[in-house]
Amino acid sequence: MTSLIRRELKALWNDPWQFALVTYIPILGIISLWWLFSAGMPRQLPVAIVDHDQSQLSRMLARRIQANPAAEPIGYQDIASAKRAMTQGEVYALVVLPYRLKRDLLTGHSPTIEIRYNSQFLLVGKLLSSQIQLSLADGLLHVASKKQLALGVPKAQAEINLRPVTSQTTALYNSNSNYIGFLVPPVLLALGQLLAMLVFANSLNRELRLNTMSEWFSLGTRRVLFAKMLVYTPLILLQGRFILAILYQFLNLPLAGDFGLLLVAQVAMLLAVWLLVLVIFFLLQDCARVISFCTALFAPAFPFMGITFPTLDMPVLAQLWRKLMPSSHYIDTHVGVVSYGQGWDTLADQLINYWGFLFLIPVIIFLATRVKRAHLADQSLSPEGAK
Amino acid sequence: MTFWQFLLADLRAIVMDKAIAITLFGGVLFYSVLYPLPYLNQVPTEQMLVVIDHDGSSLSRRLIRHADASPKITVTGQVSTIETAQSWIESGRANGLLVIPHGFRKDLMLGRGSTLSYGGDANYFLIYSAVVEGLVSVGLDASKYVQLVGLLAHGENAKAAERSLNAVKLNSVPAFNPSLGYTPYVVPGVLLLVLHQTLLIGTGILGAGQWRNQGYWRRVSPLMLISGRICVFFLIYTLFTSLYVGHCYYWYGVSVQATLGQVALFLLPFLLSTAVTGIAFSCLFTRRDLPTQVLLLISMPILFVSGFVWPLELIPEPLIWISTIIPAVPAIIGMLQLNQMGASWVSIMPLWLHLWGLFALFFMLALYGVNWRLKREPNCES
Numbered sequence: 001m002t003s004l005i006r007r008e009l010k011a012l013w014n015d016p017w018q019f020a021l022v023t024y025i026p027i028l029g030i031i032s033l034w035w036l037f038s039a040g041m042p043r044q045l046p047v048a049i050v051d052h053d054q055s056q057l058s059r060m061l062a063r064r065i066q067a068n069p070a071a072e073p074i075g076y077q078d079i080a081s082a083k084r085a086m087t088q089g090e091v092y093a094l095v096v097l098p099y100r101l102k103r104d105l106l107t108g109h110s111p112t113i114e115i116r117y118n119s120q121f122l123l124v125g126k127l128l129s130s131q132i133q134l135s136l137a138d139g140l141l142h143v144a145s146k147k148q149l150a151l152g153v154p155k156a157q158a159e160i161n162l163r164p165v166t167s168q169t170t171a172l173y174n175s176n177s178n179y180i181g182f183l184v185p186p187v188l189l190a191l192g193q194l195l196a197m198l199v200f201a202n203s204l205n206r207e208l209r210l211n212t213m214s215e216w217f218s219l220g221t222r223r224v225l226f227a228k229m230l231v232y233t234p235l236i237l238l239q240g241r242f243i244l245a246i247l248y249q250f251l252n253l254p255l256a257g258d259f260g261l262l263l264v265a266q267v268a269m270l271l272a273v274w275l276l277v278l279v280i281f282f283l284l285q286d287c288a289r290v291i292s293f294c295t296a297l298f299a300p301a302f303p304f305m306g307i308t309f310p311t312l313d314m315p316v317l318a319q320l321w322r323k324l325m326p327s328s329h330y331i332d333t334h335v336g337v338v339s340y341g342q343g344w345d346t347l348a349d350q351l352i353n354y355w356g357f358l359f360l361i362p363v364i365i366f367l368a369t370r371v372k373r374a375h376l377a378d379q380s381l382s383p384e385g386a387k
Numbered sequence: 388m389t390f391w392q393f394l395l396a397d398l399r400a401i402v403m404d405k406a407i408a409i410t411l412f413g414g415v416l417f418y419s420v421l422y423p424l425p426y427l428n429q430v431p432t433e434q435m436l437v438v439i440d441h442d443g444s445s446l447s448r449r450l451i452r453h454a455d456a457s458p459k460i461t462v463t464g465q466v467s468t469i470e471t472a473q474s475w476i477e478s479g480r481a482n483g484l485l486v487i488p489h490g491f492r493k494d495l496m497l498g499r500g501s502t503l504s505y506g507g508d509a510n511y512f513l514i515y516s517a518v519v520e521g522l523v524s525v526g527l528d529a530s531k532y533v534q535l536v537g538l539l540a541h542g543e544n545a546k547a548a549e550r551s552l553n554a555v556k557l558n559s560v561p562a563f564n565p566s567l568g569y570t571p572y573v574v575p576g577v578l579l580l581v582l583h584q585t586l587l588i589g590t591g592i593l594g595a596g597q598w599r600n601q602g603y604w605r606r607v608s609p610l611m612l613i614s615g616r617i618c619v620f621f622l623i624y625t626l627f628t629s630l631y632v633g634h635c636y637y638w639y640g641v642s643v644q645a646t647l648g649q650v651a652l653f654l655l656p657f658l659l660s661t662a663v664t665g666i667a668f669s670c671l672f673t674r675r676d677l678p679t680q681v682l683l684l685i686s687m688p689i690l691f692v693s694g695f696v697w698p699l700e701l702i703p704e705p706l707i708w709i710s711t712i713i714p715a716v717p718a719i720i721g722m723l724q725l726n727q728m729g730a731s732w733v734s735i736m737p738l739w740l741h742l743w744g745l746f747a748l749f750f751m752l753a754l755y756g757v758n759w760r761l762k763r764e765p766n767c768e769s
Contacts, residue, residue: 113558321421
C-alpha cells in the first residue's frame with residue numbers, strides 16, 4: 001500500500017495543475033470569496049430622496065433615513081432624474097416626500113409618502129424597503145407624540161397610546177444578521193466541493209491521459225483506488241479545516257458545536273463525492289468529457305443547498321436533485337452544528353441519510369469490470385497483431 | 388483553404404467533438420432548466436411558526452388566528468416554554484417563534500402597553516424575513532385594533548378614529564420585479580453567465596486540443612483562424628442566446644423592458660468579445676480537460692462581482708478592477724439595466740463601449756497567442 005500511496009504522491013508532485021488545486025488555489029479562492037463579502041452587512045446604500053415639501057418635517061424625515069446605517073440618502077430635485085438614477089442602478093430605492101406633507105398632516109388629511117425599491121436586486125431592495133419604512137414610521141411617531149403632548153396627554157401615556165403593542169424581534173442563531181455568517185459558509189462549501197471533485201477526477205483522469213490504465217489494473221483496481229482516497233481525502237479535509245478555521249477562529253463567527261463533528265460530516269460528504277466521480281469516470285473514459293460531466297453535476301450545487309431559498313418551498317424535482325448533491329446533505333449538518341450545537345446522535349441520523357449513495361458502489365464495480373475487460377482485450381489483441 | 392472551407396471545418400470539429408458538443412448543446416439546455424429549478428415557486432410562503440401563548444385570552448387567540456391567516460406564516464403548534472420552541476426550530480419543525488406575554492389583553496385594555504416577542508431562524512434570511520414581515524404586520528394590526536377600540540370607547544366617531552390612526556400612509560412598492568419573485572431576480576444574470584462560461588469552455592477545449600496537432604487549423608493564417616472561429620461560435624451562440632433571452636425569459640416570467648433591436652445590439656459585442664476572449668484563453672492550454680476546470684472555479688466569483696447578488700458598493704475596489712476585464716460583468720450589469728430596469732440606451736452606452744473595448748483587447752491577445760501556438764512544431768502525441 002505504501003508504494004501505491006507513493007505512486008499517487010509522485011503523480012501529484014509531477015502535475016503542476018493538480019498540485020495547485022490542493023495548495024494555493026483553494027487558499028486564493030477562499031480568501032477572495034471571503035473578501036468579496038467582507039463588508040458583512042449592507043450599509044450606506046444610496047437612496048434617492050425627492051423632497052417636494054421642503055418643510056421642517058420633510059427634512060426631519062430625510063435625516064431619519066440618513067440615521068439608518070443601511071441607507072445613504074441622496075437628494076434629487078425631481079422625480080424624473082431620481083428615476084433615471086434608479087434605472088441605472090445608481091440608487092436602490094426612491095422616496096418621494098409629497099408637496100404639502102406637513103400641512104396635510106397638521107390639518108388632518110392623510111398624505112402618502114411613496115417609496116419605490118429596486119426589487120430586481122431582491123436582497124438589497126427588500127432590506128432597504130423595510131429599513132426606510134422603519135425610519136419613516138419612527139419619525140412620524142415622533143410627530144404624533146408631539147401632537148398628543150399638545151393635547152395634554154402625559155408623556156408616558158402618549159407613547160403607549162401611539163404604540164400600544166411594541167414588538168421585539170430577535171434574529172436567532174445569527175444575531176446581528178451578518179451576511180458573512182449567512183452566505184459565506186455555503187459559498188465556500190460549494191467551492192470546496194468543486195475543488196474536491198476536480199482533484200479526484202484529475203487523479204483518475206491521469207491514468208487515462210498517461211495511458212496507465214493497464215498498470216492500474218495490474219496493481220489491483222481496488223488497491224489503487226484506496227490509495228487515491230487515502231491521499232486525497234486528508235488533503236481535501238485539510239482545505240475544509242482551513243475554511244472552518246477562517247470562519248470560526250479567524251473571523252470569530254459563533255460556533256455552538258464541535259469542529260470534530262463537522263470534520264466527520266466532511267469525510268462523509270467527500271466519500272459521496274468520490275463515488276459520484278467514479279461512476280462518471282468509468283462511464284465516460286475521456287478526460288475532457290469526465291470533467292465536463294462532473295462540472296454539469298456539481299456546478300449548480302449552491303442554489304440547491306436551501307440557504308438562500310428555503311428547501312421546503314422548492315418544487316419536488318428540485319428537492320430530489322438536492323438529494324443527489326453531497327453538499328446539501330452536509331450543509332444541514334453544518335447549520336445544525338454551528339447554530340444549534342447538535343451532538344453526535346443527530347450527526348449519526350444525518351449520516352444515515354447518505355445511504356442512497358451506497359447504491360453507486362455496485363454500479364461502479366460493474367462499470368469498472370467492463371472497462372478492465374475492454375482494456376485486457378485490447379492488450380491481448382495488440383501484441384498478437386504486432387506478431 | 389478558403390474562409391468558407393475553414394468555417395465548415397471548424398463547425399464540423401465542434402459538432403463532432405463529443406466533449407464540446409455536450410458542453411455547448413447539452414450544457415446550455417441542461418442549465419436553463421437546472422439553475423432556476425429551486426426557485427420555481429418564487430416566494431417563500433407559509434413558514435412554520437410555533438407560538439408560546441402565556442396569556443390565553445380572547446385577544447391572544449385572535450392574534451394567533453391572524454398570524455395563521457397571513458400568507459407568509461402558518462402556525463404549526465403551541466408550546467409552553469421558549470426552550471421547547473427552540474428545540475422545534477432546531478429539529479426543523481418550525482422556522483420562527485412568537486411569544487405572547489402574560490396579561491397581554493389586560494394590559495392593553497388598561498392602556499398600559501404590552502410587548503410581543505418574535506424570533507426567526509436567521510440562518511436562512513429569506514425565511515427569517517418572511518416570518519418577521521408576517522409577524523410585524525400582524526402585530527401592527529393588533530395595535531391598530533386596540534387603538535381603534537380605545538378611540539371608539541372614548542366616543543370618537545369611527546371614521547375620524549380610522550383617519551387619526553392612519554395619519555400618513557407609507558406606500559412601499561417594488562419597482563422592476565413587481566412579483567418579488569426569485570426566478571426573475573436570479574435568471575437574467577445567471578443565464579448570461581451560463582452563455583459566457585459555456586462559450587469560453589467550448590473555445591477553450593477546441594483550441595487546447597488543436598494547438599499541438601496537425602490539422603485544418605494549420606492551413607490558415609492566425610487572423611483567418613480567429614475571425615472564422617468567432618463567426619462559427621457567434622452563429623451557434625446567436626441561437627443559444629435567442630433561446631435564453633427569448634424563450635427562457637418568457638418562460639420564467641422575467642420582465643422585459645427593452646426592444647428586440649436594443650437587446651440584440653447590446654448582446655452583439657458581448658458574444659463577439661466572449662468568443663475572442665475564449666480563443667485567447669485557449670492559447671494558455673494544451674490539455675483539453677483544463678479550460679473547464681479553470682472556468683468552473685471562477686464562475687461563482689464572476690457571478691458575485693456582477694453586482695446583483697451583493698451590492699457593488701460593498702465589494703472591495705481591487706476586485707471590481709479585476710472584474711472589468713471579464714466580458715460577462717459589464718454584460719450582466721448592462722443587460723439588467725437595459726432590459727430589466729428600463730434604462731435608456733444612452734445610459735448603458737459606456738458599458739456597450741466597454742464590451743467593444745474588451746473585444747479589441749482580446750483580439751490582439753488572441754492574435755498574439757494563436758501566432759505563438761501555431762509557430763511551434765506540431766507534436767504527434769495527443
